[in-house]
Amino acid sequence: MKIAGLAALTGMSVLSLLASAVPAFAEADCKAVVAPxxxxxxxxxxxxxxxxxxxxxxxxxxxxxxxxTPMAYPLVDGIPLFGSRFSKTILSSFATMPGAEFGKNKxxxxxxxxxxxxxxxxxxxxxxxxxxxxxxxNQTPMGKYVTQNNLKRLGIExxxxxxxxxxxIDAVKVFQAANKLKANPACKRxxxxxxxxxxxxxLEAGLxxxxxxxxxxxxxxxxxxxxxxxxxxxAQNTAYNGGEPGITAAAAQWLASQKVILVGSDTWxxxxxxxxxxxxAFPVHKTLxxxxxxxxxxxxxxxxxxxxxxxxxxxxxxxxxxxxxxxxLTGTFINIEAxx
Amino acid sequence: MGSRPRLNRRQFLAGLAAFxxxxxxxxxRRFRIALADFDETPGVTLExxxxxxxxxxxxxxxxxxxxxxxxxxxxxxxDPTRAIGxxxxxxxxxxxxxxxxxADREANAEIAHRLSTAGIPALALVYPLPGAPVYGPDNxxxxxxxxxxxxxxxxxxxxxxxxxxxxxxxxxxxNPAINERVQGIxxxxxxxxxxxxxxxxxxxxxxxxxxALLTKFLQTQRGQRLLIATLDDLAAVYAKNAIEMNRxxxxxxxxxxxxxxxxxxxASEKKEIDPNNRxxxxxxxxxxxxxxxxxxxxxxxxxxxxxxxxxxxxxxxHLLVTASNVFREYPPFDMN
Numbered sequence: 291m292k293i294a295g296l297a298a299l300t301g302m303s304v305l306s307l308l309a310s311a312v313p314a315f316a317e318a319d320c321k322a323v324v325a326p327x328x329x330x331x332x333x334x335x336x337x338x339x340x341x342x343x344x345x346x347x348x349x350x351x352x353x354x355x356x357x358x359t360p361m362a363y364p365l366v367d368g369i370p371l372f373g374s375r376f377s378k379t380i381l382s383s384f385a386t387m388p389g390a391e392f393g394k395n396k397x398x399x400x401x402x403x404x405x406x407x408x409x410x411x412x413x414x415x416x417x418x419x420x421x422x423x424x425x426x427x428n429q430t431p432m433g434k435y436v437t438q439n440n441l442k443r444l445g446i447e448x449x450x451x452x453x454x455x456x457x458x459i460d461a462v463k464v465f466q467a468a469n470k471l472k473a474n475p476a477c478k479r480x481x482x483x484x485x486x487x488x489x490x491x492x493l494e495a496g497l498x499x500x501x502x503x504x505x506x507x508x509x510x511x512x513x514x515x516x517x518x519x520x521x522x523x524x525a526q527n528t529a530y531n532g533g534e535p536g537i538t539a540a541a542a543q544w545l546a547s548q549k550v551i552l553v554g555s556d557t558w559x560x561x562x563x564x565x566x567x568x569x570x571a572f573p574v575h576k577t578l579x580x581x582x583x584x585x586x587x588x589x590x591x592x593x594x595x596x597x598x599x600x601x602x603x604x605x606x607x608x609x610x611x612x613x614x615x616x617x618x619l620t621g622t623f624i625n626i627e628a629x630x
Numbered sequence: 631m632g633s634r635p636r637l638n639r640r641q642f643l644a645g646l647a648a649f650x651x652x653x654x655x656x657x658x659r660r661f662r663i664a665l666a667d668f669d670e671t672p673g674v675t676l677e678x679x680x681x682x683x684x685x686x687x688x689x690x691x692x693x694x695x696x697x698x699x700x701x702x703x704x705x706x707x708x709d710p711t712r713a714i715g716x717x718x719x720x721x722x723x724x725x726x727x728x729x730x731x732x733a734d735r736e737a738n739a740e741i742a743h744r745l746s747t748a749g750i751p752a753l754a755l756v757y758p759l760p761g762a763p764v765y766g767p768d769n770x771x772x773x774x775x776x777x778x779x780x781x782x783x784x785x786x787x788x789x790x791x792x793x794x795x796x797x798x799x800x801x802x803x804x805n806p807a808i809n810e811r812v813q814g815i816x817x818x819x820x821x822x823x824x825x826x827x828x829x830x831x832x833x834x835x836x837x838x839x840x841x842a843l844l845t846k847f848l849q850t851q852r853g854q855r856l857l858i859a860t861l862d863d864l865a866a867v868y869a870k871n872a873i874e875m876n877r878x879x880x881x882x883x884x885x886x887x888x889x890x891x892x893x894x895x896x897a898s899e900k901k902e903i904d905p906n907n908r909x910x911x912x913x914x915x916x917x918x919x920x921x922x923x924x925x926x927x928x929x930x931x932x933x934x935x936x937x938x939x940x941x942x943x944x945x946x947x948h949l950l951v952t953a954s955n956v957f958r959e960y961p962p963f964d965m966n
Contacts, residue, residue, distance in 0.1 A: 487695055564692050568925045571961035 320425035325581040327428035334443055336417050336427060336583025337551040338450035345507035349455040352608040353629050359595045359607070361511070361626035362412035363520060369411060370520055370527040370558065370589075377406035377623075408621045414552075414613055415586040418444035418620040420575040427583050440618025447615045449585075454507050454551060456609035456628055459496035460596045461488050461535070462515045468495070473515075476529045478522070479593070481515025484533030487562045488512065490544040493537070500605035506549040509609045512537065513592035517556030520589060536562040539573040546582040553578055554587030554626075587626070595628045604630065660698045661727065661935055663928070664720035665690050668731040668755070669708035677756065677767065678805050680863045680890030681920035686731075690924035697928055710737035717741040721748045727931050730762070731755035751934055753927060763940040765927050769810035770817075772916045772948040773859075776885040777818020779950050780857040783883050783913060785822050788855045795819055795828040798844060798869055799861025799887075800835040808861060811887055815859045828859075837864035844872035848882075856882040863892040866912055867902060873911050886915035889951050894960040903956050914952035917959060 327333045363369065365377060382403035385391055391398050409415070417427040418441045424433040427444055435442040462480050465471040474483045482488070493512070497504065504510070519530035534557040537545070542561065545553055553560055561574030578584040599605040607628035616622055668676055670683035687703055694701045702723055704716035713732040720728050721744060728745060730752055732738055742760040745752050752759055756766035784793050797812055812830075819826055831843040840860065848856070856878070860866040866886035873882045886893060893915045895901035902912050919926070926946070934940055951959050 485692055485695070566696055568692075568922050 318423040318425050318431075320429040320431050323422045324425045324427070324429045327583055329428075329583070331428065333428055333583070334417065334445075334448040335450055336448075337549075337585065338452065339583075340507040340549060340551050341451045341454045342507070345455075346451065346453040349453065349507075349608050352455055352606050355630055357598070357630050358610070359598050359628040359630070361591050361595055361628055362624065363517075363589055363591050365411040365623055368524040368527075370523055370530045371410055372531060372558070375407045375410055377404075377410040379404055379406075406623070408616075408619055408623065409588070411623045412587070412589045412591065412626065413623045414446070414621050415575070415579055415588065416444065416446040416449070416619060416621045417579060417583055417585075418446075418618075420572065420579045422576060422580065425580075427580055437618075441620065442618065445616070445618035446613055446620070446622060447617045449613050452509065452551070452609055452611045452613065454509055454609050455505070456509045456511060456595075456607045457497070457502055457504065458511050458513060458592060458595045458599050458605045458607070458628075459493055460499070460513045460599065460605070461492060461496060462513060462596070463499060463600070464492050464496045467499070468492075474519070474529070476522070476526050477515060477518045479515055479518050481518050482535035484516075484529075484535060485562060485564055486514075486535035487566065488514070488535060488537045488541060490538075490541045493541055493544070497605075500599060500603060502605050504548040504550065508548070508550045509552045509554070509611075510545060510548075510550045511587070511590055511592050511595070512553070512555040512560070513596035514556055515593070517589070517591060517593055520556065531558065533563045534558060536560055537574055538562060538566055539570075539577060542574040542577040546577060546584055550584060552585040552587055554590040554592070556590050556592040558588050560586050560588060587624070590626065598628070598630065602630065606630075660700055661932075662700045662702065662723070662725045663694075663727045663729065663931055664702040664704060664716075664723065664725045665729045666704040666706050666713060666716045666720065666731060668706055668733070670705040671707060674708065675862075676920055677918075678800055678803060678808050678811075678862060679888040679918055679920065680892050681888070681918070685921040686923050688924075689920075689922050690729075690928065693924035693928045697932065699928065699932075706732050708733075710734035713737045714740050714744075717744055721745065721750060725750060727935055728752045729755060729927060729931065730759050731757070732759075733757045753931055753934060753940075755923065755927070763930070763934070763942055763944065765923070765930060765944045766946070767807070767918050767920075768945040768948060769807040770814040771945070772887060772918065773811035773814020773816075774818040775814075775916045775948055775950050776811075776859050776887060777815040778821055779818075779885045779913060780815075780859060780883065781819045781822030781826075783885075784855065784857055787883075788881075791855050792853065793823065793826065793855045793857060794851055795823075795826045795857045795859070796831060796844075796847060797828050797859045797861065798831045798840050799833055799837075799865050801830050801832040801861070803835055811861060819857065819859075826857075833865055837862060837868055840865040840868035841872045841875075844869050845876060848872065848876045848878055854881070858882060858884045860884055860886040862886065863888045863890045863902075863915055866915065867892050870902070870911055879911050882911050884912045885950070886912065887918070889915040889917035889919075889959070890921070894951070894956055895962070901956070901962070903951070903953050905953050905957055908953045910953070914950050914956075917949045917951050919946055 329339045380403045383401040386398045424431050426432045472483045473481055514535040516534050519526040536557055607630045610627040610629055667683045667687050706713040714737050738759045752762040754762045754764045833839040860869055863886050866884050893902045
């Protein structure tokens with residue numbers, strides 16, 4: 291009874307959210323507000339087009355010791371979520387009660403129902419996530435392709451492989467080396483404070499620290515230390531959500547020019563919040579996702595691989611990350627591992 | 631033709647940098663600017679609205695990130711003597727410009743004198759500082775915007791019905807801005823409803839009292855439509871509660887002053903006005919943007935340092951923010 295009640299309640303929430311998630315699009319001239327895709331006018335894949343067999347083969351050379359470093363946070367009640375976002379599991383099917391077992395061997399089983407929004411925990415932003423008015427990646431007028439349930443274009447089922455080289459840039463060390471680290475007192479480890487702008491020069495300094503040159507098809511992760519607050523959930527959820535250090539719009543442009551496939555960070559938006567311009571919302575999202583088809587990975591557990599890089603003096607790794615072929619979704623939670 | 635104003639060394643160098651002349655040293659010159667904030671004591675709010683001194687200071691910290699400035703911050707703590715001391719400390723710190731936010735006329739005169747002696751220009755926030763350009767709200771205009779919105783709502787939705795107007799807030803408070811806002815609200819309402827009388831419910835500076843005061847008022851106004859102008863957003867929230875508890879949502883509408891976080895919400899906070907909640911009795915709030923002053927004022931400071939003469943008074947561009955434009959003015963973080 292309780293479960294049914296909860297399910298009904300949550301179902302109502304889902305319906306309400308679905309209804310509110312379908313925006314009243316204002317039509318815009320998409321060719322005027324979104325850059326054309328470098329992968330052709332019909333492309334729905336974006337930057338993972340760059341992960342060719344040659345790129346994957348070259349990335350495989352990063353596996354030298356076989357050490358695997360986790361880069362995703364546990365997805366569990368209490369982690370920072372925004373506004374009305376939720377992520378709930380319900381043990382929805384089971385046969386553990388006496389008499390409910392199967393066969394003479396008394397097989398029992400359990401299953402879950404996942405009632406969750408997709409942009410929670412460590413997750414990928416797909417190409418259908420961010421636009422300007424109704425204009426999304428590849429100048430797509432999304433108003434024509436939105437249904438009550440999902441997208442008819444730009445869903446994450448269109449993505450290709452992420453089997454490529456990963457690069458960790460430790461912005462904390464960059465700021466420490468430059469003697470400009472302004473930490474947040476709630477961080478137990480050194481972290482960049484909310485509102486700290488990470489520039490192209492900072493990224494280049496971080497790459498130089500480990501003698502890395504970006505190459506086409508790389509996956510770039512930035513350690514800001516802000517994830518320390520995520521790890522203190524729920525105590526620091528408000529602080530974590532209240533802002534963040536991150537890259538500037540110009541730094542995003544530079545990363546796009548390096549032809550990377552994704553940019554991830556231990557923050558909830560990758561970009562500096564509050565932003566540089568009070569009147570412009572999430573410019574990095576627009577630059578990377580909408581204009582360049584480059585994915586954003588949020589709430590990445592970067593500290594461990596940053597520590598590993600500091601110890602081994604090697605900031606590159608083979609990226610182990612897959613995205614389910616969930617049709618028409620704008621994003622999904624994922625698991626990431628760095629293999630060195 | 632008047633004579634060109636004489637520039638001191640600081641202004642001359644700034645002018646070179648501003649116009650792209652001179653060596654790299656001039657282009658990379660960083661200015662040292664001090665902000666003497668009104669009062670950063672927790673719980674103290676500014677100008678009868680919901681903004682805090684800490685929010686105002688933060689807006690300068692954020693705006694300064696992209697400018698060639700080094701900021702120094704002082705907290706006047708609402709104390710004129712301390713404000714003078716802070717100005718002296720700022721002068722001793724070798725600042726290029728002081729941004730002063732102090733309500734005391736005598737203290738401001740003394741601060742202006744000391745700055746003048748030191749040859750340091752100033753910008754004043756809200757209250758005049760002799761010889762300095764002032765940036766601040768246009769309280770009467772902001773009030774008028776709210777009054778106009780209420781009047782328009784009544785004409786469009788309650789034509790021919792009995793309509794009552796009421797102003798709720800710290801009406802007898804000492805800040806002259808309050809009177810200006812009330813006058814503006816009255817003027818604005820009267821544009822559409824010239825004979826409407828506005829009742830006053832004085833919270834005495836305790837917004838929570840708006841709930842009980844309005845509850846009592848509602849019970850005396852059965853069968854009437856109510857136009858409610860609240861003088862701050864927290865009062866609007868309490869007034870909304872009174873309306874909902876008395877089940878009068880269908881015949882009340884609120885327009886507030888401020889547009890602070892009580893109304894637009896921050897990250898993961900409840901939003902009283904929201905594109906997905908267009909049926910709220912809180913129609914909107916007139917924005918004062920005090921949590922963004924830094925973004926408006928530091929560019930003015932840079933212009934002043936470049937030798938430009940600023941208007942004596944620059945006012946905030948107030949705007950009625952409703953469910954239809956709130957996310958443009960204050961984009962929510964929930965969308966990442």
